[in-house]
Amino acid sequence: MRIDGTPYRAIWLAEDGWSVSIIDQTRLPWDWAVARLTTAEEAAEAIETMRVRGAPLIGATAAYGLCLALRIDASDAALEAAHDRLLATRPTAVNLRWALEAMRERLRALPPPERVAASYAQAAEIAEGEVATCRRIGEHGLALIEEARRGKSGGPVNILTHCNAGWLACVDWGTALAPVYRAFDAGIPVHVWVDETRPRNQGASLTAWELGKHGVPHTLVADNAGGHLMQRGQVDLCIVGTDRTTRRGDVANKIGTYLKALAAREAGVPFYVALPGSTIDWTVADGLAEIPIEERGAAEVTHVTGRTAAGEVATVALAPEGTPAANPAFDVTPASLVTRLVTERGICPASEEGLMGLYPERASA
Numbered sequence: 001m002r003i004d005g006t007p008y009r010a011i012w013l014a015e016d017g018w019s020v021s022i023i024d025q026t027r028l029p030w031d032w033a034v035a036r037l038t039t040a041e042e043a044a045e046a047i048e049t050m051r052v053r054g055a056p057l058i059g060a061t062a063a064y065g066l067c068l069a070l071r072i073d074a075s076d077a078a079l080e081a082a083h084d085r086l087l088a089t090r091p092t093a094v095n096l097r098w099a100l101e102a103m104r105e106r107l108r109a110l111p112p113p114e115r116v117a118a119s120y121a122q123a124a125e126i127a128e129g130e131v132a133t134c135r136r137i138g139e140h141g142l143a144l145i146e147e148a149r150r151g152k153s154g155g156p157v158n159i160l161t162h163c164n165a166g167w168l169a170c171v172d173w174g175t176a177l178a179p180v181y182r183a184f185d186a187g188i189p190v191h192v193w194v195d196e197t198r199p200r201n202q203g204a205s206l207t208a209w210e211l212g213k214h215g216v217p218h219t220l221v222a223d224n225a226g227g228h229l230m231q232r233g234q235v236d237l238c239i240v241g242t243d244r245t246t247r248r249g250d251v252a253n254k255i256g257t258y259l260k261a262l263a264a265r266e267a268g269v270p271f272y273v274a275l276p277g278s279t280i281d282w283t284v285a286d287g288l289a290e291i292p293i294e295e296r297g298a299a300e301v302t303h304v305t306g307r308t309a310a311g312e313v314a315t316v317a318l319a320p321e322g323t324p325a326a327n328p329a330f331d332v333t334p335a336s337l338v339t340r341l342v343t344e345r346g347i348c349p350a351s352e353e354g355l356m357g358l359y360p361e362r363a364s365a
């Protein structure tokens with residue numbers, strides 16, 4: 001994605017040709033901080049602390065984390081240890097498992113001396129593959145925005161999104177925001193309602209920043225405002241990302257997504273989910289029963305980080321000290337509440353038949 005004309009990715013190989021550069025997303029929107037990952041442990045910690053986040057980006061970061069491990073020790077034991085460490089960082093986004101298993105399968109088949117070069121080549125393939133995939137999601141999703149525009153008598157297409165599923169969550173383009181960028185760049189008038197997305201506020205701090213940098217009109221809203229806006233006809237469509245979607249179309253995404261899907265159904269607003277094939281877990285059908293939901297620390301709920309009037313970034317308490325808090329980071333929206341899935345291969349119903357139609361090779365798997 002371009003910022004003031006300069007192209008950026010959310011992750012890239014540093015100039016030294018072996019370390020990995022990331023944008024530290026815990027510093028946005030206040031500071032543009034690029035961090036360099038030099039070990040697998042640093043890559044793992046960047047994922048755990050959400051300096052990088054978003055399913056495709058988590059997968060790409062883990063892939064490069066394996067490269068950093070093998071530089072030090074390319075043995076089978078080191079490969080397995082790094083795979084397991086990186087896999088254990090966050091449980092919900094299936095891209096993490098997908099990327100690590102793809103890397104491990106290829107690298108195990110090679111003699112250790114060939115593994116480092118092969119690992120970097122494959123990590124780059126994964127990262128570039130996600131860029132191409134998200135670009136195509138944007139192309140396919142554009143049709144949904146154009147359809148919404150045809151149904152209006154004027155004014156912008158009002159789109160509600162939750163959390164951040166933009167280029168910061170991927171490597172470039174994004175998933176839910178890719179069609180928005182495509183439409184905006186094509187001159188279609190759009191406006192985005194940006195859910196703040198408690199408790200980590202990825203909407204307020206990342207989506208608002210992304211859209212602002214690209215010049216896309218947007219309005220930040222409290223999470224609880226979405227139903228009200230839909231009820232009053234102020235939302236033409238919802239589009240969100242996902243961290244894991246089952247083969248029958250159940251969608252795990254940031255906490256609060258399910259509530260938006262319920263409101264959208266009640267209000268008659270189309271609810272779309274944008275995803276790359278790497279986010280489909282073909283081994284799982286029942287999302288509610290089988291997708292692991294990450295439980296994060298209570299402090300993310302009881303405290304908030306922001307910038308003071310004096311310009312310092314600070315974390316302050318929202319609740320009395322010691323207040324118990326629960327922090328499920330994701331929820332599962334059943335396929336029955338999803339209007340369509342938007343993938344790099346096209347748009348389909350949220351169903352096993354729909355997904356098999358786009359990924360026929362999976363039918364025989």
Ligand SMILES: CSC[C@H]1O[C@H](OP(=O)(O)O)[C@H](O)[C@@H]1O
Pocket residue numbers: 053054055056162163164165166169170174175176202240241242243253254255329
């Ligand atoms: C394109 S994946 C975006 C997806 O990831 C976010 O979760 P997190 O910020 O915790 O990694 C959120 O669920 C987004 O929809």
